[in-house]
Amino acid sequence: MLVHVQQSKMLKLSKIFLFTVFVIIPLTGYADAQVAEHSLIKLFSEKIKDDPQNPELYFKRASQHRYAGHFERSLADFIKAKSLDPEYSLVDLGMGLVFLDSGWYKTAEVYLKSFLKNSPYHIVGMTSLARTLARQQRGRESAALYMQISKNIDKPAPEFYLEMADSYLLTKNYPEAIKALDTGIDKLGHITSLDQKALEIELLTVNRTAALLRLDSLIKYSPQKERWLYEKGQVLESEGNYKQAEASYLKALDHYNSRPPKRRNIPVLLKLKETIDLSLDRLRQR
Numbered sequence: 001m002l003v004h005v006q007q008s009k010m011l012k013l014s015k016i017f018l019f020t021v022f023v024i025i026p027l028t029g030y031a032d033a034q035v036a037e038h039s040l041i042k043l044f045s046e047k048i049k050d051d052p053q054n055p056e057l058y059f060k061r062a063s064q065h066r067y068a069g070h071f072e073r074s075l076a077d078f079i080k081a082k083s084l085d086p087e088y089s090l091v092d093l094g095m096g097l098v099f100l101d102s103g104w105y106k107t108a109e110v111y112l113k114s115f116l117k118n119s120p121y122h123i124v125g126m127t128s129l130a131r132t133l134a135r136q137q138r139g140r141e142s143a144a145l146y147m148q149i150s151k152n153i154d155k156p157a158p159e160f161y162l163e164m165a166d167s168y169l170l171t172k173n174y175p176e177a178i179k180a181l182d183t184g185i186d187k188l189g190h191i192t193s194l195d196q197k198a199l200e201i202e203l204l205t206v207n208r209t210a211a212l213l214r215l216d217s218l219i220k221y222s223p224q225k226e227r228w229l230y231e232k233g234q235v236l237e238s239e240g241n242y243k244q245a246e247a248s249y250l251k252a253l254d255h256y257n258s259r260p261p262k263r264r265n266i267p268v269l270l271k272l273k274e275t276i277d278l279s280l281d282r283l284r285q286r
Contacts, residue, residue, distance in 0.1 A: 040064045055084035062094055071102045089118045093125050100128055105135045123153055131163060139170025150183070158184060158191045165197055174205050190221035203235070211235055226255040226269075230276050237283070246283050252276050 044061035051057060062077030075098055082091045096111035112129040119125060126149050133142035146164035150156075161184030168177035181198040185191065195218050202211040212235055218228040229252035236245035256264060256273050263269070 055081040055088050066098050071098050074098050100132050105132050108132045134167045139167045143167035158193050174201055192222050208235055226252040242283055249276050249280050
């Protein structure tokens, strides 16, 4: 019973940590984050002067060094924390993350597996190991681990499903990659990055029927309707459905023209309009 309670608490904490890693940190302004990181490094350094035998302080400073990209300093602090408390298992997670961030994937795998021996339900540990395996082109193992994680977390960020799909793509398992993305859409709603990734796979596998259905979804839910109407026109044109393709291009122009002038005159939309105009000219010259 006690073990179950501990596992439940660990799962809850790791879910919060995963949400922070995938959602909160990316939304933080880069400059503000840098200032905060260096301020915290300074803070923990001052605390270490007053309490040099406290492993938790070294662990916290090591984590801040990792966020700042100071990998050697981070490892030095993690090693110091472990020397002060050999049972401090979170150090293995921290070191695994440092080696993952710095591209030493096999070494990262060793430390992450060591950590997961003691904390097998830790979501961040499992996700980091899955990512490490994927970076080693071990898609089957990585995808299996992502699948296991998905059963233990209610609402991960979209990036989780994108990474899961990428693991399946390493083994060219296109149906499972699509399934992973659709699972994310079912749980999180229509998020452009998930639908777009699925669309790329459907076009890659020349599944134009599925691609057109996906495009209809993107047109319905995305604020950038002209972009997806143009893409739909491209698919229809490639199938020889020229009238439908022209209609889609014209709808794309209508959405573009409905934008306020300031919104229309940004470079990416001006380039898109130019591309749509060229597509219409090409069709009319047939």
